[in-house]
Amino acid sequence: MKKQRAVRPYVICHMVTTVDGKIQLENLPGHSSVGEQYEKCHELFKGDAWIIGRTSMEGYSSSKIKSLGKPDPSIPKEDFVGDEKARSFAIVVDPSGKCRWDSNSISGDHVVEVLTEKVSTAYLKHLREKKVSYIFAGKAAINLATALKKLRQLLGIKRLLLEGGGIVNGSFLKAGLIDELSQLVIPIADGSTGTSTLFDVEEGYTRRRATRMRLKSVKTLPGGVLWLRYGLL
C-alpha cells in the first residue's frame, strides 16, 4: 500500500547562525547587515506563514498590556479564527498564553496563537477582543503534529517558515517535523556557552537523537555569509 504523507504544511527552518551554531546575534559585531539578506531569502521561499517561539515573539507582541480581565467560563476551549480573509500568518507557540496583543497583525501577517488547554478563559477573551486567532494543540503540553495539522486544515497553510529560537526549532526537529533547513552562516565565532543554538533539543550527550541531512546547495552571499540548504532525511 502507498504510504500517505500527513496533511500538514511543508516546514522550512530558516535561521542565521554563527559558525558555532549560536543564534543570539544582538551583541555580535556586524550582525545587523545580515538582516536584509535573511529577509530576502525569507521572501524567496514564498511561505504563507512563519512560526516562532514565545520568547522570540516577545519583541513583536504588546509590552503595554500587563493584566487580563476576569475569566469568562462561557468561552469554550475551542479553536478560534479571528480573520477569515487572512492569507499570510505570524504564528507563535505560546503554551501558557503569555503574549499580549495590541492588534492581530504583524506587518500585515495575521497573528495566530498555538496554545494548550492550560490557558485561562480570561486570556481567550483577550485574544477574541483583539481578533487574534488561536488553536489548541494539547491539554498540558504542545503537540506540534496536531498544531501543524490544524494550521493546514483550519487556515490553509501549506508552506511554513520555522524561524526560531532554538527551543521551538529543537522541538520541531525532535518531532521529525522539519522538511528543509536554510542556514545563513555569518563569519563570526560566538564562543559563549549556555546561549541559544540553532536546535536546543535536549540535554545530554549519549541519549540524544541525531538527525541526518542532505546538502542541497551552498551559496556565498555578500560579507562572507554562507547560505546552506539541507533536506532532512
Ligand SMILES: NC(=O)c1ccc[n+]([C@@H]2O[C@H](COP(=O)([O-])OP(=O)(O)OC[C@H]3O[C@@H](n4cnc5c(N)ncnc54)[C@H](OP(=O)(O)O)[C@@H]3O)[C@@H](O)[C@H]2O)c1
Ligand atoms: N538567529 C536567528 O535567526 C534567530 C531567530 C529567532 C530568534 N533568535 C533568538 O533566539 C533567542 C530565543 O530563543 P529560545 O530558544 O530561548 O526561545 P524560543 O524558541 O523563541 O521560545 C521558547 C518558548 O516558546 C515556547 N515553546 C516553543 N516550543 C515549544 C514546545 N514544543 N512546547 C512547549 N513550549 C514551547 C515555550 O514558552 P513558555 O516559556 O511560555 O512555556 C518556550 O520557553 C533570542 O535571543 C532570539 O534573538 C534568533
